[in-house]
Amino acid sequence: MPKGRKIVIASLFKGEPKVTDFKIETEELPTLQDGQILCEAEYISVDPYQRAYSQRHKVGATMIGSQVARIVESRSPDYPIGRHVVGYWGWSDRTVVDPAPKGEEVLPPMLVPDLGDLPLSLSLGVLGMPGATAYFGLLDICDPKPGETVVVSGAAGAVGSIVGQIARIKGCKVIGIAGSDLKVKWLKEELGFDYAFNYKTVNVDKALKEAAPQGVDCYFDNVGGEQSGQVIANMRHRGRISVCGCISTYNATKVPMAPVLQMHMVGKELKMEGFMVGRWWGRWDEAFTEMAQWIREGKLKYKETVTDGFQNTPQAFIGMLRGENLGKAVVKV
Numbered sequence: 590m591p592k593g594r595k596i597v598i599a600s601l602f603k604g605e606p607k608v609t610d611f612k613i614e615t616e617e618l619p620t621l622q623d624g625q626i627l628c629e630a631e632y633i634s635v636d637p638y639q640r641a642y643s644q645r646h647k648v649g650a651t652m653i654g655s656q657v658a659r660i661v662e663s664r665s666p667d668y669p670i671g672r673h674v675v676g677y678w679g680w681s682d683r684t685v686v687d688p689a690p691k692g693e694e695v696l697p698p699m700l701v702p703d704l705g706d707l708p709l710s711l712s713l714g715v716l717g718m719p720g721a722t723a724y725f726g727l728l729d730i731c732d733p734k735p736g737e738t739v740v741v742s743g744a745a746g747a748v749g750s751i752v753g754q755i756a757r758i759k760g761c762k763v764i765g766i767a768g769s770d771l772k773v774k775w776l777k778e779e780l781g782f783d784y785a786f787n788y789k790t791v792n793v794d795k796a797l798k799e800a801a802p803q804g805v806d807c808y809f810d811n812v813g814g815e816q817s818g819q820v821i822a823n824m825r826h827r828g829r830i831s832v833c834g835c836i837s838t839y840n841a842t843k844v845p846m847a848p849v850l851q852m853h854m855v856g857k858e859l860k861m862e863g864f865m866v867g868r869w870w871g872r873w874d875e876a877f878t879e880m881a882q883w884i885r886e887g888k889l890k891y892k893e894t895v896t897d898g899f900q901n902t903p904q905a906f907i908g909m910l911r912g913e914n915l916g917k918a919v920v921k922v
């Protein structure tokens with residue numbers, strides 16, 4: 590059997606992860622048993638949850654995460670050689686996988702459908718977990734109506750950039766909040782957001798009062814913290830808030846102070862709901878079919894920030910947490 594490389598946690602993260610918190614190891618791969626497959630990673634995904642799920646970090650263990658890989662050997666009729674799969678077996682370049690592990694809380698490898706002329710890496714982005722997050726988190730929880738105002742934070746990232754465009758497709762006015770002028774320009778000029786602003790240089794409350802003088806109907810919250818408090822203070826009566834993530838706190842070493850939201854929630858009768866995208870696992874295909882159609886019709890655009898080289902996965906991960914990515918951050922193995 591060939592050898593495989595894996596990136597393991599060398600020390601637990603304190604605050605922002607560092608390159609030295611990781612190390613690369615090479616290992617002999619075991620011989621395939623009945624039912625198992627050998628997968629070669631083509632793209633590795635770097636995602637915020639990999640920082641947030643600190644309870645799953647163990648020194649010496651492979652860093653958690655997903656990848657899209659080609660099946661190069663197979664002893665499973667359900668997973669033929671040559672097909673691609675998305676799997677959650679972490680940062681490794683060659684992996685022997687048991688598609689039906691017992692007693693583990695991981696998703697089974699998902700066979701990638703024929704994407705036609707679309708790149709394979711989209712199965713980690715708009716046609717993968719982040720895309721499903723944007724689609725169901727917005728449509729099922731916020732239920733935006735034509736003419737309503739939708740605000741999305743983390744707007745230039747993998748989830749946020751898709752949320753804003755879906756809201757546009759549904760006939761809403763869309764306001765994006767992101768962390769650089771370049772991101773703001775992309776959202777307005779290429780993705781068709783009605784308004785966008787840089788939360789690092791602009792007062793969020795003031796900007797929202799100008800962009801949405803009647804208030805915000807739907808808020809898709811990727812970042813949490815103070816920024817979200819300011820958006821929630823600008824909601825309209827019976828507004829809906831979809832709580833997707835809280836990236837402003839993932840590197841925090843102490844629980845940050847948060848603004849008091851209850852007066853807004855009560856006075857404006859707001860609805861706020863958190864979610865995990867796995868809730869809609871059985872329906873992900875619905876989202877991918879519709880979004881692939883929108884991409885082909887030119888209604889939905891995607892961008893990827895691609896880092897070259899398996900060994901550079903830690904840098905790509907740290908860069909994504911710092912906001913260096915436009916759209917989905919992936920590593921080309």
Ligand SMILES: NC(=O)c1ccc[n+]([C@@H]2O[C@H](COP(=O)([O-])OP(=O)(O)OC[C@H]3O[C@@H](n4cnc5c(N)ncnc54)[C@H](OP(=O)(O)O)[C@@H]3O)[C@@H](O)[C@H]2O)c1
Binds near residue numbers: 636719834911918
């Ligand atoms: N609930 C679910 O099932 C689910 C599924 C997928 C993702 N999520 C969540 O969705 C959010 C976005 O994920 P993603 O995959 O699309 O990542 P992403 O937005 O592509 O990348 C993370 C972005 O977070 C922003 N950021 C970093 N620190 C920040 C801070 N202190 N305040 C505000 N923004 C900050 C950066 O953009 P800026 O330059 O704009 O700061 C960075 O580009 C995350 O919170 C993630 O945990 C949830």
